[in-house]
Amino acid sequence: MLKLINKFKFIFMLIFSIALSGCEAAKFDYTAFKASKPSSILVLPPLNESVDVNASSAVYSSVIAPLSESGYYVFPPTLVMETFKQNGLTEARPIHDISLSKLNEIFGADAVLYMNIKKFGQSYSIITSANVVSLEAYLIDAKTGTEIWRGQAAASSDENSNNNMGLAGLLVSAVIKQVVGQIFDAGFPTSKVANSRLLFAKTPNSLLYGPRHEKFGTNGQ
Amino acid sequence: MFRLSFFALLFAILAGCQSQTLYYWGNYEEQTYDYFKDKPISELIEKLEELKEEASAQEKPLPPTFYAHLGLLYEKSGNTNKFKELLIEEKKKFPESAVFFEMFLKERNANVKTN
Numbered sequence: 235m236l237k238l239i240n241k242f243k244f245i246f247m248l249i250f251s252i253a254l255s256g257c258e259a260a261k262f263d264y265t266a267f268k269a270s271k272p273s274s275i276l277v278l279p280p281l282n283e284s285v286d287v288n289a290s291s292a293v294y295s296s297v298i299a300p301l302s303e304s305g306y307y308v309f310p311p312t313l314v315m316e317t318f319k320q321n322g323l324t325e326a327r328p329i330h331d332i333s334l335s336k337l338n339e340i341f342g343a344d345a346v347l348y349m350n351i352k353k354f355g356q357s358y359s360i361i362t363s364a365n366v367v368s369l370e371a372y373l374i375d376a377k378t379g380t381e382i383w384r385g386q387a388a389a390s391s392d393e394n395s396n397n398n399m400g401l402a403g404l405l406v407s408a409v410i411k412q413v414v415g416q417i418f419d420a421g422f423p424t425s426k427v428a429n430s431r432l433l434f435a436k437t438p439n440s441l442l443y444g445p446r447h448e449k450f451g452t453n454g455q
Numbered sequence: 456m457f458r459l460s461f462f463a464l465l466f467a468i469l470a471g472c473q474s475q476t477l478y479y480w481g482n483y484e485e486q487t488y489d490y491f492k493d494k495p496i497s498e499l500i501e502k503l504e505e506l507k508e509e510a511s512a513q514e515k516p517l518p519p520t521f522y523a524h525l526g527l528l529y530e531k532s533g534n535t536n537k538f539k540e541l542l543i544e545e546k547k548k549f550p551e552s553a554v555f556f557e558m559f560l561k562e563r564n565a566n567v568k569t570n
Contacts, residue, residue, distance in 0.1 A: 273551050274551035274552070288492070291488055291491035291492060292488055294491070295484050295485075295487040295488040295491060296484050296488075298483070298484055298487065298518065298519070298520055299480060299483075299484055299518070302477065302478060302518045302519045302520075303476055303477055303478070305477070306519075307519050307549045307551040307552060308519055308520060309520070309552065309555060310519075310520035310523040310524050310527070310545075311487060311520070312487060312490055312491070312520075312524050312527055313520075313523055313524065313527055313555075313559060315491075316527065317559065317562075320562065339558075340554075340555065340558055341554065341555045341558075342551075342553070342554025342555060343551075343555075344551075422485065422488055426484065446477065447477065
């Protein structure tokens with residue numbers, strides 16, 4: 235009888251430690267990020283894999299808050315877009331292909347964020363239709379060209395916004411009101427939630443806190 | 456009586472939690488989105504100037520990009536002086552932006568006094 239209990243104990247501990255080690259492996263390695271120490275981030279207009287024409291504007295407009303509130307200076311999307319336009323570039327793909335040295339010459343940013351919108355728009359199920367936004371991004375050290383961070387996040391207008399971990403938790407009342415009020419353009423509020431999950435330092439595996447935040451330099455997040 | 460003070464305390468705590476952002480946001484990001492959707496510039500300027508007043512009343516700083524974006528709106532409505540003034544303000548508050556704005560102003564053949 236005792237032997238049986240011990241066997242179960244052993245199996246339980248084995249499963250538990252495997253599960254834990256699995257969780258450990260999912261943490262992002264911030265070594266390169268810490269070595270880079272960026273203060274300013276240039277977000278390029280996002281690539282868009284969706285068919286929604288509003289996707290890029292909605293996503294590009296909502297990177298400002300999560301990055302700023304994480305303690306970084308972020309370059310104004312509208313002026314960045316204006317600069318590219320003046321140089322004959324309006325599409326994200328050729329903008330993403332610009333060399334780092336050229337970007338450094340124009341902007342002088344510490345790091346460059348390349349974003350891709352994987353999903354944006356209405357998603358229908360039997361019960362309901364929701365607005366979904368799915369993003370991925372990687373951050374490059376502007377001087378060395380090293381990738382210092384990579385991440386992905388998604389949001390749906392359908393979910394219960396009880397997640398107070400991200401920036402959305404601080405601005406949540408406005409987001410909820412908008413989702414309720416703007417059923418036909420829930421893409422923007424949903425983009426805000428997705429971006430806050432992707433880029434706000436408080437979210438696990440997101441960016442580290444930047445120099446303008448009091449938590450800058452605290453270990454990990 | 457006890458219930459009232461309990462809710463007052465709860466509200467105060469929640470309000471405190473709400474205002475723990477570094478900057479005053481209002482609906483600034485929505486305004487940026489509206490700009491990309493080609494809403495009339497004069498309306499956008501009006502809304503952002505209102506937001507500026509709100510921030511000032513709450514004694515909270517305006518976020519990165521705000522002054523520069525408002526400046527761009529003024530420039531597009533023909534007010535170059537306001538544009539230069541606001542870009543200088545952004546540069547002062549956020550020196551990380553200096554390289555970009557000096558280039559931006561140069562490209563528009565504006566004369567800027569560098570401090």
